[in-house]
Amino acid sequence: MFCENCGEELSDDVQFCTKCGKPTKNESENNQENTKIPASKKIIDNIKSIGALIFIILAAVALVRNCSSCAERSGLKSTASEKNAIKTIKESYFNNYPSMTIGKAVDNFFSKPKWSAGLPEDNSLHGYMLVNCKGGITYDDKPVDAEIQFLLNSETGAFELNAFELNGIPQSQYMIISLLSAMYE
Secondary structure (H helix, E strand, C coil): CECCCCCCECCCCCCECCCCCCECHHHHHHHHHHHHHHHHHHHHHHHHHHHHHHHHHHHHHHHHHHHCCHHHHHCCECCCCHHHHHHHHHCCCECCECCCCHHHHHHHHCEEEEEEEEECCCHHHCCEEEEEEEEEEEECCEEEEEEEEEEEECCCCCEEEEEEEECCEECCHHHHHHHHHHHCC
């Protein structure tokens, strides 16, 4: 390697010219690399900060969606047809369990069932009502708070079991099927 300033021949690992003292190409590359390290570290730190922020936002959204009961999470608004919606669900039957009304099955299985109903805030569910029932049940030999939610088509009377929670924790379809099986034993 040669000094760009004076032309002196230098070994490849020197950082300053031994004749004129000017920085060599190696020194300027080292300085550039040194300045790049903090910049890339800042980028990595920024990426980490953005990732942490995204994680916090997603966790907050999940917490808001999961920590509330079905009724609170669905944003029920009270309406005059609330009692009719509850009555419709309580007097209905599941196709697979035609021998007992839903109301009777709930009364036999839940301790102190409390029913509520209202309109969902979600405008895409126009014409539907949400009907919830909270009460105590025994799960894994322990008492737990349970809540089931029905989605009722106000015009046709058709409904589906929309959600099931144990101690405020949403449960899977498998758990919904297990609940129905236990309720109708």
